Amino acid sequence: xxxxxxxxxxxxxxxxxxxxxxxxxxxxxxxxxxxxxxxxxxxxxxxxxxxxxxxxxxxxxxxxxxxxxxxxxxxxxxxxxxxxxxxxxxxxxxxxxxxxxxxxxxxxxxxxxxxxxxxxxxxxxxxxxxxxxxxxxxxxxxxxxxxxxxxxxxxxxxxxxxxxxxxxxxxxxxxxxxxxxxxxxxxxxxxxxxxxxxxxxxxxxxxxxxxxxxxxxxxxxxxxxxxxxxxxxxxxxxxxxxxxxxxxxxxxxxxxxxxxxxxxxxxxxxxxxxxxxxxxxxxxxxxxxxxxxxxxxxxxxxxxxxxxxxxxxxxxxxxxxxxxxxxxxxxxxxxxxxxxxxxxxxxxxxxxxxxxxxxxxxxxxxxxxxxxxxxxxxxxxxxxxxxxxxxxxxxxxxxxxxxxxxxxxxxxxxxxxxxxxxxxxxxxxxxxxxxxxxxxxxxxxxxxxxxxxxxxxxxxxxxxxxxxxxxxxxxxxxxxxxxxxxxxxxxxxxxxxxxxxxxxxxxxxxxx
Numbered sequence: 001x002x003x004x005x006x007x008x009x010x011x012x013x014x015x016x017x018x019x020x021x022x023x024x025x026x027x028x029x030x031x032x033x034x035x036x037x038x039x040x041x042x043x044x045x046x047x048x049x050x051x052x053x054x055x056x057x058x059x060x061x062x063x064x065x066x067x068x069x070x071x072x073x074x075x076x077x078x079x080x081x082x083x084x085x086x087x088x089x090x091x092x093x094x095x096x097x098x099x100x101x102x103x104x105x106x107x108x109x110x111x112x113x114x115x116x117x118x119x120x121x122x123x124x125x126x127x128x129x130x131x132x133x134x135x136x137x138x139x140x141x142x143x144x145x146x147x148x149x150x151x152x153x154x155x156x157x158x159x160x161x162x163x164x165x166x167x168x169x170x171x172x173x174x175x176x177x178x179x180x181x182x183x184x185x186x187x188x189x190x191x192x193x194x195x196x197x198x199x200x201x202x203x204x205x206x207x208x209x210x211x212x213x214x215x216x217x218x219x220x221x222x223x224x225x226x227x228x229x230x231x232x233x234x235x236x237x238x239x240x241x242x243x244x245x246x247x248x249x250x251x252x253x254x255x256x257x258x259x260x261x262x263x264x265x266x267x268x269x270x271x272x273x274x275x276x277x278x279x280x281x282x283x284x285x286x287x288x289x290x291x292x293x294x295x296x297x298x299x300x301x302x303x304x305x306x307x308x309x310x311x312x313x314x315x316x317x318x319x320x321x322x323x324x325x326x327x328x329x330x331x332x333x334x335x336x337x338x339x340x341x342x343x344x345x346x347x348x349x350x351x352x353x354x355x356x357x358x359x360x361x362x363x364x365x366x367x368x369x370x371x372x373x374x375x376x377x378x379x380x381x382x383x384x385x386x387x388x389x390x391x392x393x394x395x396x397x398x399x400x401x402x403x404x405x406x407x408x409x410x411x412x413x414x415x416x417x418x419x420x421x422x423x424x425x426x427x428x429x430x431x432x433x434x435x436x437x438x439x440x441x442x443x444x445x446x447x448x449x450x451x452x453x454x455x456x457x458x459x460x461x462x463x464x465x466x467x468x469x470x471x472x473x474x475x476x477x478x479x480x481x482x483x484x485x486x487x488x489x490x491x492x493x494x495x496x497x498x499x500x501x502x503x504x505x506x507x508x509x510x511x512x
Protein backbone atom coordinates (compact mmCIF):
# COMPACT_ATOMS: atom_id res chain seq x y z
CA UNK A 1 0.00 0.00 0.00
CA UNK A 2 2.74 2.45 0.98
CA UNK A 3 4.80 1.73 -2.12
CA UNK A 4 1.98 2.26 -4.61
CA UNK A 5 0.91 5.51 -2.93
CA UNK A 6 4.46 6.80 -3.19
CA UNK A 7 4.71 5.66 -6.82
CA UNK A 8 1.59 7.59 -7.83
CA UNK A 9 2.77 10.64 -5.85
CA UNK A 10 6.17 10.57 -7.57
CA UNK A 11 4.46 10.46 -10.95
CA UNK A 12 2.24 13.45 -10.17
CA UNK A 13 5.13 15.47 -8.75
CA UNK A 14 7.37 14.66 -11.72
CA UNK A 15 5.11 16.62 -14.08
CA UNK A 16 6.00 19.91 -12.39
CA UNK A 17 9.70 19.28 -13.18
CA UNK A 18 9.12 19.03 -16.92
CA UNK A 19 10.09 22.10 -19.01
CA UNK A 20 6.77 21.80 -20.85
CA UNK A 21 3.72 19.56 -20.73
CA UNK A 22 3.83 16.61 -23.12
CA UNK A 23 0.82 16.08 -25.40
CA UNK A 24 -1.99 14.13 -23.79
CA UNK A 25 -1.99 11.52 -26.54
CA UNK A 26 1.68 10.83 -25.77
CA UNK A 27 0.92 10.27 -22.10
CA UNK A 28 -1.99 7.95 -22.90
CA UNK A 29 0.17 5.97 -25.33
CA UNK A 30 2.89 5.52 -22.68
CA UNK A 31 0.24 4.42 -20.19
CA UNK A 32 -1.16 1.87 -22.65
CA UNK A 33 2.31 0.42 -23.27
CA UNK A 34 2.86 0.19 -19.51
CA UNK A 35 -0.43 -1.70 -19.08
CA UNK A 36 0.62 -4.22 -21.72
CA UNK A 37 4.03 -4.68 -20.10
CA UNK A 38 2.41 -5.16 -16.70
CA UNK A 39 0.35 -8.02 -18.07
CA UNK A 40 3.56 -9.85 -18.98
CA UNK A 41 5.99 -8.67 -16.30
CA UNK A 42 4.57 -8.17 -12.82
CA UNK A 43 7.44 -5.94 -11.62
CA UNK A 44 6.46 -3.34 -14.22
CA UNK A 45 3.42 -2.42 -12.14
CA UNK A 46 5.42 0.32 -10.39
CA UNK A 47 6.00 1.95 -13.76
CA UNK A 48 2.26 1.75 -14.41
CA UNK A 49 1.53 3.54 -11.12
CA UNK A 50 4.08 6.25 -11.88
CA UNK A 51 2.59 6.77 -15.34
CA UNK A 52 -0.89 6.96 -13.81
CA UNK A 53 0.37 9.81 -11.66
CA UNK A 54 2.04 11.49 -14.65
CA UNK A 55 -1.17 11.24 -16.66
CA UNK A 56 -3.21 12.84 -13.90
CA UNK A 57 -0.66 15.62 -13.46
CA UNK A 58 -0.52 16.18 -17.21
CA UNK A 59 -4.31 16.27 -17.55
CA UNK A 60 -4.57 18.75 -14.67
CA UNK A 61 -1.88 20.94 -16.23
CA UNK A 62 -3.57 20.96 -19.64
CA UNK A 63 -6.86 21.95 -18.01
CA UNK A 64 -5.19 24.89 -16.24
CA UNK A 65 -3.49 26.05 -19.44
CA UNK A 66 -6.79 25.85 -21.30
CA UNK A 67 -8.29 28.27 -18.74
CA UNK A 68 -5.79 30.99 -19.63
CA UNK A 69 -6.63 33.95 -21.80
CA UNK A 70 -6.13 33.30 -25.54
CA UNK A 71 -3.21 35.29 -26.92
CA UNK A 72 -5.36 37.03 -29.54
CA UNK A 73 -7.49 38.58 -26.76
CA UNK A 74 -4.57 40.21 -24.92
CA UNK A 75 -4.83 43.99 -24.51
CA UNK A 76 -8.25 43.93 -26.18
CA UNK A 77 -11.27 45.56 -24.51
CA UNK A 78 -13.78 42.80 -23.77
CA UNK A 79 -16.88 42.45 -21.60
CA UNK A 80 -16.87 39.91 -18.77
CA UNK A 81 -19.56 38.89 -16.34
CA UNK A 82 -18.72 37.29 -13.01
CA UNK A 83 -18.82 37.20 -9.22
CA UNK A 84 -16.29 38.77 -6.84
CA UNK A 85 -14.56 36.18 -4.67
CA UNK A 86 -12.16 36.57 -1.77
CA UNK A 87 -11.60 39.83 0.07
CA UNK A 88 -10.97 42.86 -2.18
CA UNK A 89 -7.92 44.95 -1.31
CA UNK A 90 -7.15 48.66 -1.77
CA UNK A 91 -3.93 50.32 -2.85
CA UNK A 92 -2.26 53.26 -4.53
CA UNK A 93 -0.45 53.34 -7.88
CA UNK A 94 0.95 56.45 -9.56
CA UNK A 95 -1.08 58.68 -7.29
CA UNK A 96 -4.35 56.88 -8.03
CA UNK A 97 -6.28 54.65 -5.65
CA UNK A 98 -7.56 51.29 -6.84
CA UNK A 99 -9.35 48.21 -5.62
CA UNK A 100 -8.00 44.77 -6.53
CA UNK A 101 -10.21 41.68 -6.57
CA UNK A 102 -10.67 38.26 -8.11
CA UNK A 103 -13.61 37.74 -10.46
CA UNK A 104 -15.02 34.25 -10.96
CA UNK A 105 -16.34 34.30 -14.53
CA UNK A 106 -19.93 33.09 -14.73
CA UNK A 107 -20.69 33.84 -18.40
CA UNK A 108 -18.11 32.57 -20.88
CA UNK A 109 -19.49 34.67 -23.71
CA UNK A 110 -17.68 37.93 -24.23
CA UNK A 111 -17.91 40.75 -26.75
CA UNK A 112 -14.89 42.49 -28.23
CA UNK A 113 -14.52 45.08 -31.01
CA UNK A 114 -13.72 42.25 -33.39
CA UNK A 115 -16.98 40.49 -32.59
CA UNK A 116 -17.87 37.59 -30.33
CA UNK A 117 -14.92 35.84 -28.71
CA UNK A 118 -14.51 32.44 -27.10
CA UNK A 119 -12.50 31.65 -24.00
CA UNK A 120 -12.45 29.26 -21.07
CA UNK A 121 -11.56 31.76 -18.36
CA UNK A 122 -12.74 30.81 -14.91
CA UNK A 123 -10.98 33.34 -12.74
CA UNK A 124 -9.26 36.67 -13.40
CA UNK A 125 -7.51 39.20 -11.15
CA UNK A 126 -8.49 42.81 -11.79
CA UNK A 127 -7.68 46.32 -10.64
CA UNK A 128 -10.40 48.95 -10.70
CA UNK A 129 -9.31 52.57 -10.60
CA UNK A 130 -12.04 54.95 -9.51
CA UNK A 131 -14.65 52.29 -8.70
CA UNK A 132 -18.08 53.86 -8.10
CA UNK A 133 -18.48 52.09 -4.74
CA UNK A 134 -16.55 49.85 -2.31
CA UNK A 135 -16.47 46.36 -3.76
CA UNK A 136 -17.88 43.48 -1.73
CA UNK A 137 -17.52 39.71 -2.05
CA UNK A 138 -20.55 38.12 -3.70
CA UNK A 139 -21.33 41.03 -6.02
CA UNK A 140 -22.06 40.09 -9.64
CA UNK A 141 -20.72 42.62 -12.15
CA UNK A 142 -20.71 43.11 -15.90
CA UNK A 143 -17.38 44.81 -16.63
CA UNK A 144 -15.40 46.14 -19.56
CA UNK A 145 -11.84 44.93 -19.01
CA UNK A 146 -8.43 44.75 -20.64
CA UNK A 147 -6.55 41.54 -19.86
CA UNK A 148 -3.20 39.86 -20.33
CA UNK A 149 -2.02 36.32 -19.71
CA UNK A 150 -0.31 35.51 -16.37
CA UNK A 151 3.20 36.92 -16.40
CA UNK A 152 5.92 37.22 -13.78
CA UNK A 153 9.63 37.76 -13.36
CA UNK A 154 11.94 34.75 -13.50
CA UNK A 155 14.73 36.01 -11.24
CA UNK A 156 16.58 33.07 -9.60
CA UNK A 157 15.59 32.80 -5.96
CA UNK A 158 12.73 35.28 -6.34
CA UNK A 159 9.01 34.77 -6.02
CA UNK A 160 7.58 33.12 -9.13
CA UNK A 161 4.44 35.21 -9.54
CA UNK A 162 3.44 33.55 -12.81
CA UNK A 163 3.48 30.04 -11.33
CA UNK A 164 1.55 31.28 -8.32
CA UNK A 165 -1.15 32.81 -10.52
CA UNK A 166 -1.50 29.62 -12.54
CA UNK A 167 -1.69 27.48 -9.41
CA UNK A 168 -4.44 29.71 -8.04
CA UNK A 169 -6.43 29.12 -11.22
CA UNK A 170 -6.11 32.75 -12.36
CA UNK A 171 -6.15 32.74 -16.15
CA UNK A 172 -5.55 36.45 -16.72
CA UNK A 173 -4.80 39.73 -14.98
CA UNK A 174 -5.86 43.21 -16.01
CA UNK A 175 -7.89 46.26 -15.16
CA UNK A 176 -11.42 47.59 -15.51
CA UNK A 177 -11.92 50.18 -18.25
CA UNK A 178 -14.29 53.14 -17.70
CA UNK A 179 -17.69 52.67 -19.33
CA UNK A 180 -21.24 53.88 -18.72
CA UNK A 181 -22.54 50.38 -19.48
CA UNK A 182 -20.86 48.73 -16.47
CA UNK A 183 -23.58 47.23 -14.29
CA UNK A 184 -23.96 45.64 -10.87
CA UNK A 185 -26.18 42.68 -11.75
CA UNK A 186 -26.75 41.08 -8.33
CA UNK A 187 -25.47 41.04 -4.77
CA UNK A 188 -25.19 37.70 -2.98
CA UNK A 189 -25.42 38.35 0.77
CA UNK A 190 -24.87 34.80 2.04
CA UNK A 191 -21.57 33.53 0.65
CA UNK A 192 -18.63 32.46 2.83
CA UNK A 193 -16.49 35.35 1.59
CA UNK A 194 -19.28 37.82 2.36
CA UNK A 195 -19.44 36.46 5.89
CA UNK A 196 -15.65 36.88 6.23
CA UNK A 197 -15.98 40.44 4.93
CA UNK A 198 -18.63 41.24 7.57
CA UNK A 199 -16.47 39.79 10.35
CA UNK A 200 -13.49 41.86 9.19
CA UNK A 201 -15.52 45.08 9.19
CA UNK A 202 -17.04 44.25 12.57
CA UNK A 203 -13.63 43.71 14.18
CA UNK A 204 -12.32 46.93 12.62
CA UNK A 205 -15.13 48.81 14.36
CA UNK A 206 -14.33 47.45 17.83
CA UNK A 207 -12.64 49.91 20.23
CA UNK A 208 -9.43 49.32 22.17
CA UNK A 209 -8.07 46.64 19.82
CA UNK A 210 -4.72 47.91 18.48
CA UNK A 211 -3.91 44.43 17.17
CA UNK A 212 -7.26 43.65 15.61
CA UNK A 213 -5.48 43.07 12.28
CA UNK A 214 -3.63 40.09 13.80
CA UNK A 215 -6.80 38.76 15.44
CA UNK A 216 -8.52 38.96 12.03
CA UNK A 217 -5.61 37.15 10.39
CA UNK A 218 -5.87 34.31 12.91
CA UNK A 219 -9.67 34.17 12.73
CA UNK A 220 -10.56 34.55 9.05
CA UNK A 221 -7.19 34.67 7.27
CA UNK A 222 -7.49 38.41 6.54
CA UNK A 223 -3.86 39.62 6.20
CA UNK A 224 -4.64 42.87 4.39
CA UNK A 225 -3.79 45.19 7.30
CA UNK A 226 -0.53 43.60 8.46
CA UNK A 227 2.24 46.09 7.70
CA UNK A 228 5.56 45.36 6.02
CA UNK A 229 7.44 46.13 9.25
CA UNK A 230 5.61 43.38 11.13
CA UNK A 231 6.12 40.93 8.26
CA UNK A 232 9.86 41.64 8.41
CA UNK A 233 9.89 41.01 12.17
CA UNK A 234 8.02 37.71 11.73
CA UNK A 235 10.37 36.63 8.93
CA UNK A 236 13.49 37.54 10.94
CA UNK A 237 12.31 35.47 13.91
CA UNK A 238 10.85 32.58 11.89
CA UNK A 239 7.33 33.09 13.26
CA UNK A 240 5.43 34.00 10.10
CA UNK A 241 3.46 30.76 10.26
CA UNK A 242 2.16 31.72 13.72
CA UNK A 243 0.55 34.93 12.48
CA UNK A 244 -1.55 33.38 9.70
CA UNK A 245 -3.94 30.45 9.58
CA UNK A 246 -1.69 27.51 8.79
CA UNK A 247 -1.93 23.76 9.07
CA UNK A 248 -0.46 24.08 12.55
CA UNK A 249 -3.37 26.17 13.82
CA UNK A 250 -6.00 24.01 12.14
CA UNK A 251 -4.43 20.90 13.63
CA UNK A 252 -4.11 22.31 17.14
CA UNK A 253 -7.71 23.60 17.18
CA UNK A 254 -8.97 20.27 15.89
CA UNK A 255 -6.95 18.37 18.51
CA UNK A 256 -8.30 20.52 21.34
CA UNK A 257 -11.89 20.09 20.11
CA UNK A 258 -11.41 16.33 19.90
CA UNK A 259 -9.93 16.02 23.41
CA UNK A 260 -12.46 18.32 25.10
CA UNK A 261 -15.52 16.88 23.35
CA UNK A 262 -14.36 13.32 24.02
CA UNK A 263 -14.01 14.04 27.74
CA UNK A 264 -17.43 15.69 27.86
CA UNK A 265 -19.07 12.77 26.05
CA UNK A 266 -17.42 10.23 28.34
CA UNK A 267 -18.71 12.11 31.39
CA UNK A 268 -22.23 12.83 30.11
CA UNK A 269 -22.85 9.66 28.07
CA UNK A 270 -20.68 6.86 29.51
CA UNK A 271 -22.09 4.16 27.21
CA UNK A 272 -21.66 6.00 23.91
CA UNK A 273 -18.75 5.71 21.49
CA UNK A 274 -17.21 8.97 22.60
CA UNK A 275 -14.25 8.82 20.21
CA UNK A 276 -16.55 8.59 17.18
CA UNK A 277 -18.68 11.59 18.10
CA UNK A 278 -15.60 13.61 19.08
CA UNK A 279 -13.88 12.76 15.80
CA UNK A 280 -16.84 13.85 13.67
CA UNK A 281 -17.17 17.07 15.65
CA UNK A 282 -13.43 17.75 15.26
CA UNK A 283 -13.62 17.20 11.48
CA UNK A 284 -16.58 19.58 11.28
CA UNK A 285 -14.71 22.27 13.23
CA UNK A 286 -11.64 21.81 11.01
CA UNK A 287 -13.81 22.23 7.90
CA UNK A 288 -15.47 25.37 9.29
CA UNK A 289 -12.09 26.86 10.26
CA UNK A 290 -10.68 26.12 6.81
CA UNK A 291 -13.71 27.81 5.21
CA UNK A 292 -13.28 30.81 7.51
CA UNK A 293 -9.70 31.11 6.30
CA UNK A 294 -10.87 31.26 2.70
CA UNK A 295 -10.24 27.54 2.07
CA UNK A 296 -6.71 28.25 0.92
CA UNK A 297 -4.46 25.44 -0.30
CA UNK A 298 -2.48 25.18 2.99
CA UNK A 299 -5.71 24.80 4.97
CA UNK A 300 -6.96 22.24 2.44
CA UNK A 301 -3.80 20.19 2.96
CA UNK A 302 -4.21 20.42 6.73
CA UNK A 303 -7.85 19.37 6.42
CA UNK A 304 -6.87 16.31 4.39
CA UNK A 305 -4.23 15.26 6.94
CA UNK A 306 -6.69 15.70 9.79
CA UNK A 307 -9.38 13.76 7.95
CA UNK A 308 -6.98 10.85 7.34
CA UNK A 309 -6.14 10.59 11.06
CA UNK A 310 -9.66 11.05 12.41
CA UNK A 311 -11.28 8.69 9.91
CA UNK A 312 -8.85 6.03 11.10
CA UNK A 313 -10.02 6.81 14.65
CA UNK A 314 -13.66 6.49 13.59
CA UNK A 315 -13.07 3.23 11.74
CA UNK A 316 -10.74 1.99 14.51
CA UNK A 317 -8.03 1.26 11.98
CA UNK A 318 -4.37 1.40 12.92
CA UNK A 319 -2.21 3.15 10.39
CA UNK A 320 1.51 3.73 10.71
CA UNK A 321 2.69 7.36 10.80
CA UNK A 322 4.61 6.89 7.55
CA UNK A 323 1.59 5.40 5.77
CA UNK A 324 -0.61 8.22 7.06
CA UNK A 325 1.86 10.82 5.78
CA UNK A 326 2.05 9.06 2.40
CA UNK A 327 -1.75 8.95 2.13
CA UNK A 328 -2.01 12.65 2.98
CA UNK A 329 0.69 13.40 0.40
CA UNK A 330 -1.18 11.47 -2.29
CA UNK A 331 -4.50 13.17 -1.51
CA UNK A 332 -2.87 16.61 -1.57
CA UNK A 333 -1.27 15.95 -4.95
CA UNK A 334 -4.49 14.53 -6.38
CA UNK A 335 -6.28 17.69 -5.27
CA UNK A 336 -3.57 20.04 -6.55
CA UNK A 337 -0.70 18.52 -8.58
CA UNK A 338 1.00 21.93 -8.71
CA UNK A 339 1.33 22.03 -4.92
CA UNK A 340 4.91 20.76 -5.28
CA UNK A 341 6.00 24.14 -6.67
CA UNK A 342 4.88 25.96 -3.51
CA UNK A 343 7.16 26.52 -0.53
CA UNK A 344 4.36 25.89 1.98
CA UNK A 345 3.93 22.34 0.63
CA UNK A 346 7.58 21.45 1.29
CA UNK A 347 7.67 23.18 4.65
CA UNK A 348 4.56 21.31 5.81
CA UNK A 349 5.59 17.81 4.76
CA UNK A 350 9.29 18.17 5.59
CA UNK A 351 8.46 19.47 9.08
CA UNK A 352 6.08 16.59 9.78
CA UNK A 353 8.47 14.09 8.19
CA UNK A 354 11.38 15.37 10.29
CA UNK A 355 9.39 14.96 13.51
CA UNK A 356 8.37 11.41 12.55
CA UNK A 357 11.94 10.56 11.49
CA UNK A 358 13.34 11.82 14.77
CA UNK A 359 10.77 10.18 17.04
CA UNK A 360 9.21 7.08 15.45
CA UNK A 361 10.50 3.73 16.69
CA UNK A 362 12.52 5.20 19.56
CA UNK A 363 12.11 5.21 23.30
CA UNK A 364 9.93 8.13 24.29
CA UNK A 365 11.23 10.71 26.72
CA UNK A 366 9.62 10.67 30.14
CA UNK A 367 8.99 14.41 30.21
CA UNK A 368 6.75 16.41 27.87
CA UNK A 369 9.25 19.27 27.83
CA UNK A 370 12.00 17.07 26.38
CA UNK A 371 9.62 15.75 23.72
CA UNK A 372 8.70 19.34 22.85
CA UNK A 373 12.35 20.36 22.55
CA UNK A 374 13.09 17.28 20.43
CA UNK A 375 10.28 18.26 18.03
CA UNK A 376 11.62 21.82 17.74
CA UNK A 377 15.15 20.51 17.15
CA UNK A 378 13.94 18.06 14.48
CA UNK A 379 11.98 20.76 12.63
CA UNK A 380 14.90 23.22 12.74
CA UNK A 381 17.49 20.72 11.48
CA UNK A 382 15.14 19.17 8.92
CA UNK A 383 14.18 22.53 7.43
CA UNK A 384 17.75 23.85 7.04
CA UNK A 385 18.17 22.46 3.48
CA UNK A 386 14.61 23.45 2.49
CA UNK A 387 14.92 27.02 3.76
CA UNK A 388 18.31 27.38 2.10
CA UNK A 389 16.96 26.17 -1.25
CA UNK A 390 13.64 28.04 -1.19
CA UNK A 391 14.48 31.31 0.57
CA UNK A 392 18.26 31.52 0.49
CA UNK A 393 18.34 32.24 4.23
CA UNK A 394 18.03 30.52 7.60
CA UNK A 395 16.52 32.18 10.67
CA UNK A 396 18.69 31.31 13.65
CA UNK A 397 16.12 32.70 16.10
CA UNK A 398 13.39 30.35 14.90
CA UNK A 399 13.84 27.53 17.49
CA UNK A 400 13.86 29.94 20.45
CA UNK A 401 11.00 32.13 19.20
CA UNK A 402 8.79 29.17 18.28
CA UNK A 403 9.49 27.35 21.55
CA UNK A 404 8.26 30.40 23.47
CA UNK A 405 5.35 31.55 21.32
CA UNK A 406 3.99 28.42 19.65
CA UNK A 407 2.22 27.17 22.82
CA UNK A 408 0.83 30.67 23.44
CA UNK A 409 -0.70 30.90 19.97
CA UNK A 410 -1.79 27.29 19.51
CA UNK A 411 -3.27 26.70 22.95
CA UNK A 412 -4.35 30.18 24.02
CA UNK A 413 -4.73 32.86 21.33
CA UNK A 414 -6.13 30.91 18.37
CA UNK A 415 -8.71 28.80 20.27
CA UNK A 416 -9.92 31.76 22.35
CA UNK A 417 -10.10 33.92 19.22
CA UNK A 418 -12.56 31.39 17.80
CA UNK A 419 -14.44 31.25 21.10
CA UNK A 420 -14.79 35.04 21.06
CA UNK A 421 -16.19 34.93 17.52
CA UNK A 422 -18.85 32.40 18.55
CA UNK A 423 -19.53 34.33 21.76
CA UNK A 424 -20.22 37.50 19.75
CA UNK A 425 -23.50 35.95 18.55
CA UNK A 426 -24.77 35.77 22.14
CA UNK A 427 -23.01 38.56 24.04
CA UNK A 428 -21.04 41.27 22.25
CA UNK A 429 -19.72 42.72 25.49
CA UNK A 430 -18.28 39.36 26.59
CA UNK A 431 -16.72 38.80 23.16
CA UNK A 432 -15.17 42.27 23.18
CA UNK A 433 -13.73 41.71 26.66
CA UNK A 434 -12.16 38.42 25.55
CA UNK A 435 -10.71 40.01 22.41
CA UNK A 436 -9.23 42.80 24.52
CA UNK A 437 -7.46 40.25 26.71
CA UNK A 438 -6.11 38.49 23.63
CA UNK A 439 -5.00 41.85 22.27
CA UNK A 440 -2.90 42.36 25.41
CA UNK A 441 -1.35 38.93 25.02
CA UNK A 442 -0.51 39.76 21.38
CA UNK A 443 1.06 43.05 22.47
CA UNK A 444 3.29 41.22 24.98
CA UNK A 445 4.20 38.60 22.35
CA UNK A 446 5.21 41.24 19.80
CA UNK A 447 7.26 43.10 22.40
CA UNK A 448 9.02 39.84 23.25
CA UNK A 449 9.74 39.17 19.56
CA UNK A 450 11.13 42.66 19.08
CA UNK A 451 13.31 42.35 22.19
CA UNK A 452 14.59 38.93 21.09
CA UNK A 453 15.38 40.31 17.65
CA UNK A 454 17.24 43.31 19.08
CA UNK A 455 19.26 41.29 21.59
CA UNK A 456 20.26 38.56 19.12
CA UNK A 457 21.04 41.01 16.32
CA UNK A 458 20.05 40.22 12.76
CA UNK A 459 19.51 36.51 13.37
CA UNK A 460 19.20 35.71 9.67
CA UNK A 461 21.94 33.81 7.84
CA UNK A 462 21.91 34.53 4.10
CA UNK A 463 22.86 31.65 1.81
CA UNK A 464 23.60 32.11 -1.87
CA UNK A 465 22.56 29.69 -4.61
CA UNK A 466 24.35 26.34 -4.37
CA UNK A 467 25.00 23.48 -6.82
CA UNK A 468 22.80 20.41 -6.67
CA UNK A 469 25.56 18.34 -5.06
CA UNK A 470 25.87 20.78 -2.15
CA UNK A 471 22.09 20.70 -1.61
CA UNK A 472 22.05 16.89 -1.60
CA UNK A 473 24.93 16.80 0.88
CA UNK A 474 23.03 19.17 3.16
CA UNK A 475 19.92 16.98 2.97
CA UNK A 476 21.90 13.86 3.88
CA UNK A 477 23.66 15.79 6.65
CA UNK A 478 20.34 16.81 8.20
CA UNK A 479 19.15 13.19 8.14
CA UNK A 480 22.38 12.03 9.79
CA UNK A 481 22.03 14.60 12.58
CA UNK A 482 18.49 13.36 13.29
CA UNK A 483 19.60 9.75 13.77
CA UNK A 484 19.03 8.21 17.23
CA UNK A 485 21.24 9.37 20.05
CA UNK A 486 24.31 7.25 20.65
CA UNK A 487 24.97 6.15 17.09
CA UNK A 488 28.61 6.66 16.05
CA UNK A 489 29.79 9.12 13.42
CA UNK A 490 26.81 11.47 13.83
CA UNK A 491 29.34 14.30 13.66
CA UNK A 492 29.61 13.57 9.92
CA UNK A 493 26.26 15.31 9.55
CA UNK A 494 27.89 18.61 10.53
CA UNK A 495 30.63 18.06 7.94
CA UNK A 496 28.00 17.49 5.26
CA UNK A 497 26.26 20.75 6.21
CA UNK A 498 29.44 22.87 6.12
CA UNK A 499 29.50 23.25 2.28
CA UNK A 500 26.00 24.75 2.44
CA UNK A 501 27.41 27.70 4.38
CA UNK A 502 31.01 27.79 3.14
CA UNK A 503 30.64 27.28 -0.61
CA UNK A 504 30.87 30.48 -2.64
CA UNK A 505 29.56 30.64 -6.19
CA UNK A 506 32.18 31.72 -8.78
CA UNK A 507 32.07 35.42 -9.55
CA UNK A 508 31.07 36.60 -12.98
CA UNK A 509 33.82 38.06 -15.11
CA UNK A 510 33.90 41.84 -15.09
CA UNK A 511 33.06 43.39 -18.42
CA UNK A 512 34.86 46.68 -19.06
